[in-house]
Amino acid sequence: MRFDAERDRFLGYVRVNDGLSLNTVKSYGEDATELLHILELRGVEDLSTVTLADLRLWVSHESQGHARSTLARKIVVVRRFFAFLQDQGIIPTNPAAELITPKQSHELPRILTATQATQMMESAEHPVHELLSDTSSKERKGDAGGSRQAALEFRDAALVELLYATGVRISELVGLDIADIDFSRRTLRVLGKGNKQRVVPFGAPAGIALERWLEHGRPQLLVRASSDAVFLGARGGRLGVRQASDVVHREARKAGVPDISPHSLRHSAATHMLDGGADLREVQELLGHASLNTTQRYTHVSIEQLRHRYDQAFPRA
The missing domain is CATH 1.10.443.10 (Intergrase catalytic core)
Known part of the structure; x- marks a missing residue:
């Protein structure tokens, strides 16, 4: 691919300077590769010619078939990529600086019973x-x-x-x-x-x-x-x-x-552990959450399930 060298420089930089895991770096590489492939198909021969309009077309393309959380992650990677190119003097300006991530839904995650x-x-x-x-x-x-x-x-x-x-x-x-x-x-x-x-x-x-x-x-x-x-x-x-x-x-x-x-199955596992009597901090440790606040999302799911069971079982609910 035409822009492999720029992508590889970026991945090497974030791996060393941002301390990202190999899996995260791999995910960054996949997102960057998808974008660069689309830009190449659109006839882009020099990354310095990429415009905000080009990137908005890419966002429109990616929004089909991807959850908002996935799209938001991709946009963050692209903004980081073009910021790196600007910092390295490869492009004069960052066309991705004004890309806006979609608002995240605050709905509780779908889980299995x-x-x-x-x-x-x-x-x-x-x-x-x-x-x-x-x-x-x-x-x-x-x-x-x-x-x-x-x-x-x-x-x-x-x-x-x-x-x-x-x-x-x-x-x-x-x-x-x-x-x-x-x-x-x-x-x-x-x-x-x-x-x-x-x-x-x-x-x-x-x-x-x-x-x-x-x-x-x-x-x-x-x-x-x-x-x-x-x-x-x-x-x-x-x-x-x-x-x-x-x-x-x-x-x-x-x-x-x-x-x-897979993430919803992870949510399901955490919820069922809590429903089975596991301590919140134990679940935090198992899931590898840095903050207890993240784990507490699963208690909200459990409360919703409890409310549903209550409505079904209690005659005067």
Whole structure:
């Protein structure tokens, strides 16, 4: 691509000077690449000729199919990118300085009920159980993950089980390496925002799904023996955030539950932990929130659920 050098300089700068995690830098790179690709398609040959009108057209394009929070993040990255170009003397002025981020909705996040979450997990596990119960021959049973499609079934079940069981961010999940798993203690070591590590426990169902993936599925997709990634894509490389997000959406549709994003599944996990009696600070630690105020959003969700149950159950509500 024409502007690869400028993008790479920008990514190198924010990685070193802003202390961003590798996952965040990767996300910045994806957003910058999308913008630069569109500008190139529009015939832009020099970034110094980009105008505010060009960027507003890009915003209009990106607003179709993206949530306001996602669009806001993309705009922040683009403003940061052009500010960097100006600071480095690559462009004379910053055309993105006047880009306005969309107002964020203050609606409570969509979450699954505990019943719906269970339904989604069981639906994801169903093909796996069929593969494991296929006893037409001992060889076939021993090679339950023998096909690529079967391997993907094991992967997808482990992915949604682990995501819901831990409440980790999707970027943290796909960033896991084999060495980050401690099966004896049923914990994961994840790298969160600001390169902060934390240890997160997971339950027995997620542990079983993860073991099945590692035993039956992952070896079928692994093309490079040196790969340490826990979750792999169909071609054998580390699974990307967008691919993993597609898995969550697909499994939700398959289960017949409301279509949710990985972040909404994270919200669901946190809410169900609080509903089950977990302490707010414990949930804060599990989710890797820097501020308790962020975690308190989940108490609002729980209160809304309590009010709904009250309205349904109390005769004089």
